[in-house]
Amino acid sequence: MAAIEVQGLHKRYKATVAVEDVSLTVEDGEIYGVLGRNGAGKSTTVEAVAGLRRPDRGRIRVFGLDPRRDRRRLRQVLGVQLQDAALHSALTVTELVRLYRSFYRDGADPDELIDRVGLAERRRTRFERLSGGEQQRLNIALALAGRPRAVILDELTTGLDPEARRQMWATVEELRDGGVTVVLVSHHMEEVERLCDRVALIERGRVAAVDTPDGLVARAGLEQVVRFRTAAPFDPAVLDRVPEVRSVGTEDGLVTATGGGNLLHAVSTALVRADVTALDTRFERATLEDAFLALTGSPFDRSGR
Amino acid sequence: MTTADTLPARRPGPRAWLALIAAEARMVARDTAGLVIPLGLPLLILVMNGLGTADTAVVDGVNVFERYVLPLVLVIVIATVGVVNMPSFLAYYRKAHLLRRLAVTPAHPGMILTAQLAVSAAQSAVGVALGVGAAMTLFGVGLPARPWTALGVFALAALAMYAIGMLVAALAPTGNAAAAIGLVLFFALGATGGMFGSTDSLPRPLAAVGEALPFGAAVQAVGRAWSGLPQEPGHLIALAVAVLVSSALAVRCFRWE
Numbered sequence: 232m233a234a235i236e237v238q239g240l241h242k243r244y245k246a247t248v249a250v251e252d253v254s255l256t257v258e259d260g261e262i263y264g265v266l267g268r269n270g271a272g273k274s275t276t277v278e279a280v281a282g283l284r285r286p287d288r289g290r291i292r293v294f295g296l297d298p299r300r301d302r303r304r305l306r307q308v309l310g311v312q313l314q315d316a317a318l319h320s321a322l323t324v325t326e327l328v329r330l331y332r333s334f335y336r337d338g339a340d341p342d343e344l345i346d347r348v349g350l351a352e353r354r355r356t357r358f359e360r361l362s363g364g365e366q367q368r369l370n371i372a373l374a375l376a377g378r379p380r381a382v383i384l385d386e387l388t389t390g391l392d393p394e395a396r397r398q399m400w401a402t403v404e405e406l407r408d409g410g411v412t413v414v415l416v417s418h419h420m421e422e423v424e425r426l427c428d429r430v431a432l433i434e435r436g437r438v439a440a441v442d443t444p445d446g447l448v449a450r451a452g453l454e455q456v457v458r459f460r461t462a463a464p465f466d467p468a469v470l471d472r473v474p475e476v477r478s479v480g481t482e483d484g485l486v487t488a489t490g491g492g493n494l495l496h497a498v499s500t501a502l503v504r505a506d507v508t509a510l511d512t513r514f515e516r517a518t519l520e521d522a523f524l525a526l527t528g529s530p531f532d533r534s535g536r
Numbered sequence: 537m538t539t540a541d542t543l544p545a546r547r548p549g550p551r552a553w554l555a556l557i558a559a560e561a562r563m564v565a566r567d568t569a570g571l572v573i574p575l576g577l578p579l580l581i582l583v584m585n586g587l588g589t590a591d592t593a594v595v596d597g598v599n600v601f602e603r604y605v606l607p608l609v610l611v612i613v614i615a616t617v618g619v620v621n622m623p624s625f626l627a628y629y630r631k632a633h634l635l636r637r638l639a640v641t642p643a644h645p646g647m648i649l650t651a652q653l654a655v656s657a658a659q660s661a662v663g664v665a666l667g668v669g670a671a672m673t674l675f676g677v678g679l680p681a682r683p684w685t686a687l688g689v690f691a692l693a694a695l696a697m698y699a700i701g702m703l704v705a706a707l708a709p710t711g712n713a714a715a716a717i718g719l720v721l722f723f724a725l726g727a728t729g730g731m732f733g734s735t736d737s738l739p740r741p742l743a744a745v746g747e748a749l750p751f752g753a754a755v756q757a758v759g760r761a762w763s764g765l766p767q768e769p770g771h772l773i774a775l776a777v778a779v780l781v782s783s784a785l786a787v788r789c790f791r792w793e
Contacts, residue, residue, distance in 0.1 A: 282640075283636070303546065303547065306640070306642040307543055307642065313636060318634065319563055321562060321563050322559055322562055322563070330558075333552045333554075334552050335548075335641075357566075
């Protein structure tokens with residue numbers, strides 16, 4: 232059985248359709264990315280999974296539970312970190328973790344939890360005096376207070392500086408290593424590419440594609456490029472018989488080979504066989520962002536939250 | 537892997553309630569500015585009035601201090617806590633999505649409303665104890681002539697103020713808006729209810745309206761109980777109507793998000 236199953240989810244707010252038709256399956260123990268533009272329907276989808284929104288149509292199960300009917304059981308197995316939700320601002324880290332822990336019969340040890348998210352030094356600091364990264368780490372700790380089997384992390388690293396972001400990534404990887412299923416809502420490409428086992432691309436309320444980050448890049452069919460210079464004049468015929476290479480060009484001594492598959496390896500091997508010494512070798516392949524563009528047919532908007 | 541539908545469907549226990557009440561108490565206690573008004577202002581008014589009315593203490597056999605000043609001070613305590621402070625916390629909790637955050641835990645966001653009410657009641661009790669204590673030690677005021685009536689009437693008045701506060705919390709979009717609406721209401725009710733001097737100096741129709749509003753009605757009803765005068769049904773009806781109308785509207789209008 233999957234950890235989370237969504238089938239045919241549809242949700243509209245008055246005249247606006249937020250989610251047209253979303254189906255996805257999150258396996259137990261994976262980090263599942265939900266990637267899309269602002270307004271694509273990501274948050275509405277996870278809010279429906281968390282039982283905060285009533286779907287107009289569709290079926291949702293979280294470890295076999297209906298999020299609306301089995302609310303109370305759901306809360307014990309699903310931890311949620313919401314996008315920009317505040318906490319009691321005048322309470323300290325320890326006070327907040329103890330408070331949220333008290334809502335559950337079984338749960339994590341508050342002090343261990345604080346250590347685990349790296350806030351041991353800030354135990355006695357009030358929420359309002361924590362940095363953005365520290366507040367987010369506290370949010371993760373609170374989502375874990377009931378020792379859930381799955382957590383939803385919505386826009387976890389938005390607004391964090393690169394160092395804080397990297398720390399958060401390490402924390403999320405530790406979660407998976409501890410057996411917790413993670414649903415990561417994001418529009419940060421590098422984050423999704425680095426962390427997620429599988430990614431659902433949500434576009435205009437529909438699932439455009441589901442695959443591993445590498446799979447999405449491959450699926451987009453974008454070409455890879457190898458560029459190099461050679462000490463001696465280069466004969467392009469050397470690469471003619473390499474199946475991965477689609478085209479070769481030479482300009483001012485710079486050779487450009489494009490193609491697919493394991494292009495870099497194939498080109499390097501062919502050059503070694505032909506006894507050609509390549510200098511300044513550069514490899515370019517499409518990123519998840521390029522794949523996103525190719526798969527959804529429009530540019531990705533980085534401007535939003 | 538197993539399904540989760542065999543889990544017991546548990547509600548948060550007494551430990552969660554205590555933790556939430558403690559959290560609200562800390563929020564209120566650490567909001568220093570919010571403590572000055574309900575605890576400091578009434579004491580100041582008590583002392584200033586006490587010094588001013590010392591030589592005209594008894595008029596027509598009624599102790600002015602017991603009949604007007606102390607009741608006014610006690611009503612200011614419950615009005616500032618109930619109408620100004622409590623709604624600003626609750627509106628902030630909604631605006632900042634704290635209620636929503638709580639909705640994804642086993643705790644119902646309604647628990648926070650209850651906890652805030654309990655803490656507001658405790659804060660009022662402290663204000664009342666300070667006021668009555670100061671009145672007794674500094675100005676020789678005695679216990680109410682009709683203690684049970686005084687207690688009952690005061691509890692009804694507190695309920696009215698909290699109900700108005702809940703209505704403000706239901707209608708105000710932000711914490712700041714709630715504080716502003718609450719303050720305007722507090723001063724409007726207070727001005728027509730005798731906060732800035734006897735209602736005798738107000739135009740008669742305005743004074744009549746003031747006495748039918750919860751602040752003025754509360755001052756009158758508590759003052760009569762303290763001085764041993766019989767209750768006037770109009771004041772009690774005014775308070776009961778304020779409780780019923782405000783809480784009904786608050787329940788209707790309240791939004792969790």
